[in-house]
Amino acid sequence: xxxxxxxxxxxxxxxxxxxxxxxxxxxxxxxxxxxxxxxxxxxxxxxxxxxxxxxxxxxxxxxxxxxxxxxxxxxxxxxxxxxxxxxxxxxxxxxxxxxxxxxxxxxxxxxxxxxxxxxxxxxxxxxxxxxxxxxxxxxxxxxxxxxxxxxxxxxxxxxxxxxxxxxxxxxxxxxxxxxxxxxxxxxxxxxxxxxxxxxxxxxxxxxxxxxxxxxxxxxxxxxxxxxxxxxxxxxxxxxxxxxxxxxxxxxxxxxxxxxxxxxxxxxxxxxxxxxxxxxxxxxxxxxxxxxxxxxxxxxxxxxxxxxxxxxx
Amino acid sequence: xxxxxxxxxxxxxxxxxxxxxxxxxxxxxxxxxxxxxxxxxxxxxxxxxxxxxxxxxxxxxxxxxxxxxxxxxxxxxxxxxxxxxxxxxxxxxxxxxxxxxxxxxxxxxxxxxxxxxxxxxxxxxxxxxxxxxxxxxxxxxxxxxxxxxxxxxxxxxxxxxxxxxxxxxxxxxxxxxxxxxxxxxxxxxxxxxxxxxxxxxxxxxxxxxxxxxxxxxxxxxxxxxxxxxxxxxxxxxxxxxxxxxxxxxxxxxxxxxxxxxxxxxxxxxxxxxxxxxxxxxxxxxxxxxxxxxxxxxxxxxxxxxxxxxxxx
Amino acid sequence: xxxxxxxxxxxxxxxxxxxxxxxxxxxxxxxxxxxxxxxxxxxxxxxxxxxxxxxxxxxxxxxxxxxxxxxxxxxxxxxxxxxxxxxxxxxxxxxxxxxxxxxxxxxxxxxxxxxxxxxxxxxxxxxxxxxxxxxxxxxxxxxxxxxxxxxxxxxxxxxxxxxxxxxxxxxxxxxxxxxxxxxxxxxxxxxxxxxxxxxxxxxxxxxxxxxxxxxxxxxxxxxxxxxxxxxxxxxxxxxxxxxxxxxxxxxxxxxxxxxxxxxxxxxxxxxxxxxxxxxxxxxxxxxxxxxxxxxxxxxxxxxxxxxxxxxx
Numbered sequence: 001x002x003x004x005x006x007x008x009x010x011x012x013x014x015x016x017x018x019x020x021x022x023x024x025x026x027x028x029x030x031x032x033x034x035x036x037x038x039x040x041x042x043x044x045x046x047x048x049x050x051x052x053x054x055x056x057x058x059x060x061x062x063x064x065x066x067x068x069x070x071x072x073x074x075x076x077x078x079x080x081x082x083x084x085x086x087x088x089x090x091x092x093x094x095x096x097x098x099x100x101x102x103x104x105x106x107x108x109x110x111x112x113x114x115x116x117x118x119x120x121x122x123x124x125x126x127x128x129x130x131x132x133x134x135x136x137x138x139x140x141x142x143x144x145x146x147x148x149x150x151x152x153x154x155x156x157x158x159x160x161x162x163x164x165x166x167x168x169x170x171x172x173x174x175x176x177x178x179x180x181x182x183x184x185x186x187x188x189x190x191x192x193x194x195x196x197x198x199x200x201x202x203x204x205x206x207x208x209x210x211x212x213x214x215x216x217x218x219x220x221x222x223x224x225x226x227x228x229x230x231x232x233x234x235x236x237x238x239x240x241x242x243x244x245x246x247x248x249x250x251x252x253x254x255x256x257x258x259x260x261x262x263x264x265x266x267x268x269x270x271x272x273x274x275x276x277x278x279x280x281x282x283x284x285x286x287x288x289x290x291x292x293x294x295x296x297x298x299x300x301x302x303x304x305x306x307x308x309x310x311x312x
Numbered sequence: 313x314x315x316x317x318x319x320x321x322x323x324x325x326x327x328x329x330x331x332x333x334x335x336x337x338x339x340x341x342x343x344x345x346x347x348x349x350x351x352x353x354x355x356x357x358x359x360x361x362x363x364x365x366x367x368x369x370x371x372x373x374x375x376x377x378x379x380x381x382x383x384x385x386x387x388x389x390x391x392x393x394x395x396x397x398x399x400x401x402x403x404x405x406x407x408x409x410x411x412x413x414x415x416x417x418x419x420x421x422x423x424x425x426x427x428x429x430x431x432x433x434x435x436x437x438x439x440x441x442x443x444x445x446x447x448x449x450x451x452x453x454x455x456x457x458x459x460x461x462x463x464x465x466x467x468x469x470x471x472x473x474x475x476x477x478x479x480x481x482x483x484x485x486x487x488x489x490x491x492x493x494x495x496x497x498x499x500x501x502x503x504x505x506x507x508x509x510x511x512x513x514x515x516x517x518x519x520x521x522x523x524x525x526x527x528x529x530x531x532x533x534x535x536x537x538x539x540x541x542x543x544x545x546x547x548x549x550x551x552x553x554x555x556x557x558x559x560x561x562x563x564x565x566x567x568x569x570x571x572x573x574x575x576x577x578x579x580x581x582x583x584x585x586x587x588x589x590x591x592x593x594x595x596x597x598x599x600x601x602x603x604x605x606x607x608x609x610x611x612x613x614x615x616x617x618x619x620x621x622x623x624x
Numbered sequence: 625x626x627x628x629x630x631x632x633x634x635x636x637x638x639x640x641x642x643x644x645x646x647x648x649x650x651x652x653x654x655x656x657x658x659x660x661x662x663x664x665x666x667x668x669x670x671x672x673x674x675x676x677x678x679x680x681x682x683x684x685x686x687x688x689x690x691x692x693x694x695x696x697x698x699x700x701x702x703x704x705x706x707x708x709x710x711x712x713x714x715x716x717x718x719x720x721x722x723x724x725x726x727x728x729x730x731x732x733x734x735x736x737x738x739x740x741x742x743x744x745x746x747x748x749x750x751x752x753x754x755x756x757x758x759x760x761x762x763x764x765x766x767x768x769x770x771x772x773x774x775x776x777x778x779x780x781x782x783x784x785x786x787x788x789x790x791x792x793x794x795x796x797x798x799x800x801x802x803x804x805x806x807x808x809x810x811x812x813x814x815x816x817x818x819x820x821x822x823x824x825x826x827x828x829x830x831x832x833x834x835x836x837x838x839x840x841x842x843x844x845x846x847x848x849x850x851x852x853x854x855x856x857x858x859x860x861x862x863x864x865x866x867x868x869x870x871x872x873x874x875x876x877x878x879x880x881x882x883x884x885x886x887x888x889x890x891x892x893x894x895x896x897x898x899x900x901x902x903x904x905x906x907x908x909x910x911x912x913x914x915x916x917x918x919x920x921x922x923x924x925x926x927x928x929x930x931x932x933x934x935x936x
Contacts, residue, residue: 038668040667046379048372057720067696067698074379075368089584092601096604096607099605099608270720289720289723355662356692358691384691386687401895408916409684411920412916
C-alpha cells in the first residue's frame with residue numbers, strides 16, 4: 001500500500017485500511033527509532049514547512065521526522081502571512097515553492113487554504129490545521145497513542161470533552177474514532193457543541209454510535225478522555241464563561257475522576273490552559289505527554305508513504 | 313573554469329564566459345535534479361543565510377540548493393537588522409559569522425551593505441539584494457529560463473516594463489541582457505525611468521542597443537517581456553499613480569497582448585501585484601511560474617562554483 | 625572521560641579535569657575542521673535550539689556544530705516566549721520537545737528557566753544564558769582562545785572589566801579562570817561590582833586570588849583583559865552613566881593601553897558598544913574576533929561529549 005502523491009486535507013481522506021497501514025508504519029519507525037537505527041531513505045527529498053500560524057508541536061515533529069529520514073526542509077514556523085498576500089498571491093507563492101520541494105506541510109488561519117494550495121501545487125500538500133476546520137494528521141498520532149497506551153483502538157468509550165464547536169482537533173479525531181467503531185461521547189457546554197453537519201456526516205459515513213452526556217456520567221464509563229481547553233474569548237457573555245469555569249465542570253482533576261475506570265487514558269492536544277489538573281501528571285491516567293513519544297515516528301510514517309519512499 | 317572564492321556583488325561582475333559556464337552548470341544540475349540523482353559534493357560546507365529583509369523565493373531556493381548539494385545552512389529569512397547594529401557592529405557581526413561558515417548569502421535594505429560585508433569577511437559573499445541597487449544572481453536564473461523557454465539568449469527584443477527607477481532586478485538584468493547582445497527596450501512611466509548612469513554604463517561597456525518605447529509599440533515587437541510592478545508609494549502625487557493604474561498602460565493582459573508575437577515569453581520576478589493579469593497564467597506566454605523550476609539548479613550552479621566544489 | 629547525559633547549568637558544574645578534556649576535544653575538532661576532514665558521528669542525533677532571547681553568536685555556532693557532526697536541529701533563535709506560557713506551560717512544552725530530540729540547548733530571559741527545563745526533560749539541557757545568571761559554555765570557548773592566543777591558561781593576570789554586576793558572561797568566566805589558578809582582577813564602576821556571593825563562592829571553592837583595581841593599575845599588569853559593555857539603562861541616575869562615559873574609564877583604546885604589556889590579549893564577548901575602540905581591531909591585542917574561529921569546534925566538543933558520541 002502507498003499514499004504516494006496524495007494530498008492530506010481531511011480526516012475522512014483516510015480509509016480504515018490506510019489508517020491501519022499508517023499505524024503499522026508508525027510502529028516500524030518507532031521500533032527503529034528506539035533501537036537508534038538509521039533509515040535515511042529520503043536523502044533526495046526536501047519538504048516545505050509553511051506555517052502561517054505559530055506551531056511548535058507539529059512543525060518540530062515534522063522537522064525532526066524528515067531529518068531522521070535523511071531529508072531536508074525549507075521554511076519554518078512563523079512564515080508571515082503578509083509575504084504571501086491574500087487571493088491570487090497566496091497561490092502564486094505556492095506555485096513557486098512547489099518547484100523547490102517534494103511535499104508541502106501547511107498550517108493556515110483560513111479554512112480551505114491548504115485545499116487552494118493543493119489545487120495549484122504539483123507536489124502533495126498536507127494540511128496541518130486550517131482555521132477551525134481540520135488537522136487530519138493529528139488523529140493518526142492520537143490513534144497510535146491509544147493503541148500503545150490502552151491496548152486497542154476500537155470498541156472503546158471515547159469522551160471528547162471541551163470546546164467541540166471550535167477545535168479542529170475534535171473535528172478531525174471524531175471521524176477516525178468513529179471509523180474504528182468506537183462509541184464517541186460528546187461532553188461540552190451547550191454553547192460549544194460539535195457542529196451538526198460533522199455529526200451527521202460521521203454517523204452516515206461510519207454508522208457510528210455518538211452520544212452526548214453530562215461530565216459525571218461520561219467520565220464514569222470513559223475508556224479514553226480527549227480534552228480540549230475552553231477559551232474565554234469563545235463566549236459572547238463573559239458571565240457564561242465564568243459559570244463553566246467556576247463550576248469546574250469541563251475540567252479534569254482527581255476529584256472529577258473519582259468514579260473513573262482504573263485504566264482510563266487521558267489525552268489532550270496541549271498547550272494546557274486549565275482543562276487538565278497537574279495532579280494527573282504523575283498518575284497512570286496521563287497520556288498527554290506520553291503521546292509525544294510517538295509524534296516523530298507518526299510523522300515519519302505519513303511523510304514516507306506520501307513521498308513514496310521505500311518502506312515495508 | 314571556477315569562480316571559487318569570488319564575491320558576487322553586481323551583475324557586471326560576471327564575464328560572458330562566466331555566465332555561459334554558470335548556464336552550463338545550471339543545465340547539469342537541472343538534468344541531475346530531474347533524474348533524482350544525488351550529488352552530495354558539499355557535505356563539509358555550511359552557508360550563512362543572512363536576510364535582513366524578508367525573502368521567500370531567494371532564501372528558499374538557496375536553502376534547498378545547499379541541501380541538495382549535501383551541505384547545511386545557518387541563519388534564515390528574517391534576521392533582525394537590529395541585532396546587527398548600524399556601522400561597526402554590522403561588520404563586527406560579519407567578522408564573527410564568517411568564521412562559522414564557508415559562504416555568506418545576504419540581503420540587506422541598505423545599498424552597499426553586502427560590499428561592506430565582503431570587505432571584512434574571509435569567506436565569499438553573495439549579494440541577494442541591497443536596497444534599490446543590485447540582485448546579481450537573479451538574472452542568471454532569468455537568462456537560463458529564457459534559454460530553456462525561448463530557445464536562445466541573444467539577439468532578442470527584450471522589454472523591461474514597469475518601475476525601472478527603483479527595481480533592483482531591472483538594474484541587474486539590463487547588464488546581462490546587453491552583454492548577450494539583446495536589444496533592451498525600456499517601457500516605463502516618465503517618473504520611473506531607468507537611472508541614466510546605468511544606461512550609460514551598459515551602453516559603454518557592452519555597446520548595447522537600448523531603446524525606450526511606448527507600451528503598444530514595444531509589445532508588438534517583443535520576444536520577451538520582463539515586467540515589474542509599479543507601487544503606489546513611489547509616486548509623490550497619488551493622482552499620478554491613479555493615472556497609470558486607470559490607463560492600465562503598464563499592465564499586461566490578453567487585450568494589451570493582442571498584437572504580440574505568438575511565441576512571446578512573459579517573465580516577472582513576483583510577487584505579483586496587478587502588473588500581470590491572471591488571464592495569462594494558463595497561456596503559452598506564461599514564464600513567471602515555469603521559471604522557478606530552474607531556481608534551485610541555478611543556485612546550485614552558483615554555490616558550487618563559488619565554493620569551489622568538484623563539478624564538470 | 626565523558627559528560628554523557630549531563631545537564632550543563634553553571635560554570636562550576638565542570639571539574640578541572642572535565643575542562644581539560646573539553647579543551648583537548650576542542651583541539652581535536654579544530655584540527656579536523658582546519659583539515660576539512662569529515663566527522664559525521666552524530667547522524668542519528670537531533671538537538672533542539674530553544675532561544676527565548678535573540679542570539680546569533682551562540683545559536684549559529686551550535687547550529688553549525690551539530691551540522692558538522694552530521695546531526696540535525698529543530699527550533700531556532702526567536703522562539704516566542706509566549707508560545708511557551710509561564711509556569712506549568714513552559715515545562716509542559718519541554719516535556720513535549722524532549723521527545724523530539726537528543727539534547728536541548730536553551731537561552732531564556734528568566735534565571736533558572738533551564739534548570740526547570742532540566743528537571744522535567746529526559747534529555748540533557750545546556751544553559752546558554754538565563755537572565756543575568758549564567759552562560760556556562762562561553763568560558764570554555766574563552767579559555768580555549770586564551771590557550772591558543774596567549775599560550776597558557778593559568779597563572780595569568782586576567783582583568784574582568786565593565787559591568788560585572790549584570791553580565792552573565794562575567795558571572796561564568798570568573799569560576800573557570802579561578803579554577804585554573806589565574807589572578808582575577810575586577811575593574812568596574814562601584815555601582816557595577818561583581819555580586820559578593822559569587823566572589824565568596826569562587827574564593828572558597830578554588831582558593832583563588834581575586835583583587836579589585838582601578839583601570840590604569842589593572843591594565844599595566846594585565847595579561848588578558850575581558851571587557852563587557854556598560855549599558856546606560858543600568859544606571860538609575862543618567863548623570864552617573866555620563867560620568868563614566870565621559871571619563872572613558874571603562875573603555876579600552878590605544879591611549880588607555882599605553883603602559884600595557886606587549887603581549888596583552890583583549891577579549892570581549894561582543895556585540896560591541898563603546899567598550900573597545902576600533903583602533904585595536906588590527907593590532908596584536910585583538911582576540912575578540914579571532915576567538916570566534918574556535919567557536920564551532922568548542923561547541924562540537926561540548927555536544928559530542930554530552931551526546932556521548934564516539935570521540936578520542
